[in-house]
Amino acid sequence: MALVTLQNVTYKYPLTKTPVLQNINLQVNEGEFVAVVGPNGAGKSTLCYALAGFVPHFFKGEISGSIEVDGKESSKSTLDEWVLNVGLAFQNPFNQISGAKYTVFEEIAFGLENIGVPRSEMKARVDEAMSLTGISDLADRSPYSLSGGQQQRVALTSILVMRPRLLVLDEPTSQMDPIGTREVFGVVRKMAEEGMTVVMVEHKVEWIAHFADRVIALKEGQILLEGKPNKVLTSDVLMENGFGVSRYTSVAREAKKQGSWKQDKLPVTLFEAAEGFAPTPSPSPRERGESKK
Amino acid sequence: MNIEIKDLRFTYPTGLEALKGISLTINAGEQVAIVGQNGAGKTTLVRHFNGLLRPSAGSVWVGEWDTAKYSVAKLASRVGYVFQNPDEQLFSRDVLTEVAFGPKNLGYAKDKVDELVKRALSLTELNDQTETNPYDLSPTWRKMVALASIIAMDTPIVIFDEPTTGQDAVSVARIANVIAELKKEDKTVIAITHDIDFCAENFERVIALSNGGVLLDGEAHDVLAQEEILAQTYVDPPQLTRLGKMLGLKDTVINQEEFLKAVGQD
Numbered sequence: 001m002a003l004v005t006l007q008n009v010t011y012k013y014p015l016t017k018t019p020v021l022q023n024i025n026l027q028v029n030e031g032e033f034v035a036v037v038g039p040n041g042a043g044k045s046t047l048c049y050a051l052a053g054f055v056p057h058f059f060k061g062e063i064s065g066s067i068e069v070d071g072k073e074s075s076k077s078t079l080d081e082w083v084l085n086v087g088l089a090f091q092n093p094f095n096q097i098s099g100a101k102y103t104v105f106e107e108i109a110f111g112l113e114n115i116g117v118p119r120s121e122m123k124a125r126v127d128e129a130m131s132l133t134g135i136s137d138l139a140d141r142s143p144y145s146l147s148g149g150q151q152q153r154v155a156l157t158s159i160l161v162m163r164p165r166l167l168v169l170d171e172p173t174s175q176m177d178p179i180g181t182r183e184v185f186g187v188v189r190k191m192a193e194e195g196m197t198v199v200m201v202e203h204k205v206e207w208i209a210h211f212a213d214r215v216i217a218l219k220e221g222q223i224l225l226e227g228k229p230n231k232v233l234t235s236d237v238l239m240e241n242g243f244g245v246s247r248y249t250s251v252a253r254e255a256k257k258q259g260s261w262k263q264d265k266l267p268v269t270l271f272e273a274a275e276g277f278a279p280t281p282s283p284s285p286r287e288r289g290e291s292k293k
Numbered sequence: 294m295n296i297e298i299k300d301l302r303f304t305y306p307t308g309l310e311a312l313k314g315i316s317l318t319i320n321a322g323e324q325v326a327i328v329g330q331n332g333a334g335k336t337t338l339v340r341h342f343n344g345l346l347r348p349s350a351g352s353v354w355v356g357e358w359d360t361a362k363y364s365v366a367k368l369a370s371r372v373g374y375v376f377q378n379p380d381e382q383l384f385s386r387d388v389l390t391e392v393a394f395g396p397k398n399l400g401y402a403k404d405k406v407d408e409l410v411k412r413a414l415s416l417t418e419l420n421d422q423t424e425t426n427p428y429d430l431s432p433t434w435r436k437m438v439a440l441a442s443i444i445a446m447d448t449p450i451v452i453f454d455e456p457t458t459g460q461d462a463v464s465v466a467r468i469a470n471v472i473a474e475l476k477k478e479d480k481t482v483i484a485i486t487h488d489i490d491f492c493a494e495n496f497e498r499v500i501a502l503s504n505g506g507v508l509l510d511g512e513a514h515d516v517l518a519q520e521e522i523l524a525q526t527y528v529d530p531p532q533l534t535r536l537g538k539m540l541g542l543k544d545t546v547i548n549q550e551e552f553l554k555a556v557g558q559d
């Protein structure tokens with residue numbers, strides 16, 4: 001069942017001369033985890049804003065086509081209604097902190113408070129969300145006395161705690177250490193398994209290939225390619241268009257020329273690369289502690 | 294000029310001790326990457342180099358200057374720092390004013406200012422954005438403006454706090470090129486980064502911090518191979534190092550060239 005349907009969406013900011021999104025057609029199913037990749041300026045954040053209602057409700061500009069989430073149309077809803085269903089983690093997490101609260105706990109509870117969730121339920125939900133993102137020990141700290149990665153975890157948690165139908169994440173691991181990055185992908189995967197629909201902009205293609213169901217490659221406001229992660233992320237089209245690729249993909253592409261990579265399919269993840277290069281069977285991903293899903 | 298860090302401790306006003314005794318020398322002209330888990334103290338450490346933070350105990354020397362005795366304005370002539378969050382740094386209404394602010398403030402003659410600004414804008418490919426308000430740019434380009442405004446100051450020491458976050462392949466290559474240019478001019482470059490592949494490809498020396506202390510310090514090749522120790526501070530070795538290890542290659546490889554060579558020999 002499609003939760004999200006974009007039909008012929010074309011959008012231009014008040015100040016841009018040409019459209020930033022061009023004729024976007026996209027469906028995302030309930031419980032699906034879709035990753036969006038693309039070079040700088042491709043329109044990834046603008047797509048996030050369109051899903052989250054900020055385009056056009058906040059940014060204005062000219063929009064055509066239709067954006068539907070859960071059968072409701074964005075143009076026929078107000079932003080206040082829309083954000084009840086859709087949560088967005090902004091690209092720059094430093095700007096997401098509300099400034100209204102003294103502790104991390106209160107900061108994360110802020111959204112629940114606004115929609116009138118009872119105190120007792122609120123505490124349980126905030127505690128649960130904080131433990132998911134590994135920040136329980138920051139509960140009493142000031143949201144302004146945190147490191148970059150800690151602030152990003154707080155921003156993400158304040159969205160997760162709302163349990164939106166559609167979760168839109170704009171580079172949610174940009175400030176995070178490698179283990180934190182993997183944890184976030186794992187949490188997002190888990191949310192999707194539980195029925196949350198996720199659209200996530202990311203550059204870390206190795207983890208996209210591990211965890212996402214589908215990849216959309218965006219360039220100059222258009223969908224260049226979409227499909228299964230390995231297929232999209234190893235495509236020559238991406239390489240020729242300046243998209244970031246995994247080191248495993250580029251090294252195998254070179255090795256193929258040398259003859260030391262013999263398969264047709266190129267790898268994106270460590271395990272795929274190890275399998276293809278190994279003369280003998282290599283350890284299973286579970287032994288490496290990198291189980292998929 | 295060297296940076297000399299002697300038994301540095303730092304406690305935030307909240308009572309949190311973020312640096313628990315750090316001693317390091319960063320030599321003139323070195324290219325150093327600082328890695329380590331979120332909250333390890335990386336930003337706190339480098340903010341001592343330009344005086345944004347003052348030691349609670351111990352000292353930090355930039356050349357023969359004890360940073361405790363010099364103002365941030367004075368230290369700015371020796372140490373440039375590109376913030377982790379560019380929005381903390383940018384304040385001008387157009388890119389040109391922003392980039393020219395630093396060198397003007399250091400008192401360079403107009404010709405010199407023009408030359409430095411021109412070079413910074415061209416290295417960061419911001420030439421055609423001089424009249425743009427930085428806030429009309431995406432966060433990734435704002436970071437590029439922040440970078441330009443620091444390299445325009447022509448300081449012997451340049452610090453980048455997470456330069457590659459959110460940058461695409463082309464922009465990462467552009468940043469790598471900036472670092473290579475600074476190296477040619479014998480400048481000291483210090484970068485904090487979680488992007489360990491970028492670190493492996495561009496830095497000679499790697500310092501891993503953990504919980505307010507130094508966990509590892511040495512040549513990139515040696516440090517990045519220490520998988521178990523790096524794991525203590527939530528750092529993975531570079532992708533190709535992990536692959537080489539998984540395949541049982543004899544020597545540690547950290548980049549594509551080394552990997553292909555090693556696989557070719559097997």
Ligand SMILES: Nc1ncnc2c1ncn2[C@@H]1O[C@H](COP(=O)(O)OP(=O)(O)OP(=O)(O)O)[C@@H](O)[C@H]1O
Pocket residue numbers: 013014015016020038039040041042043044045046047059091429430431432433434459
């Ligand atoms: N508020 C705005 N007003 C005018 N133009 C904008 C605005 N925000 C973005 N743009 C422009 O729209 C285009 C797409 O920007 P967007 O931020 O969506 O790209 P992105 O793929 O998210 O890039 P990045 O990887 O740098 O985050 C760019 O040309 C950008 O300059």
Ligand SMILES: Nc1ncnc2c1ncn2[C@@H]1O[C@H](COP(=O)(O)OP(=O)(O)OP(=O)(O)O)[C@@H](O)[C@H]1O
Pocket residue numbers: 144145146147148149150175177305306307309311329330331332333334335336337338377
């Ligand atoms: N302004 C502040 N007041 C109080 N504590 C702070 C402040 N800034 C950072 N801290 C704390 O000091 C410790 C070190 O933070 P720092 O910002 O140096 O980490 P970092 O290594 O740069 O992490 P990241 O990779 O997440 O940016 C963390 O525990 C952090 O919560």
Ligand SMILES: [Mg+2]
Pocket residue numbers: 044045046091170431
């Ligand atoms: Mg963006």
Ligand SMILES: [Mg+2]
Pocket residue numbers: 147148149335336337377
């Ligand atoms: Mg930091």
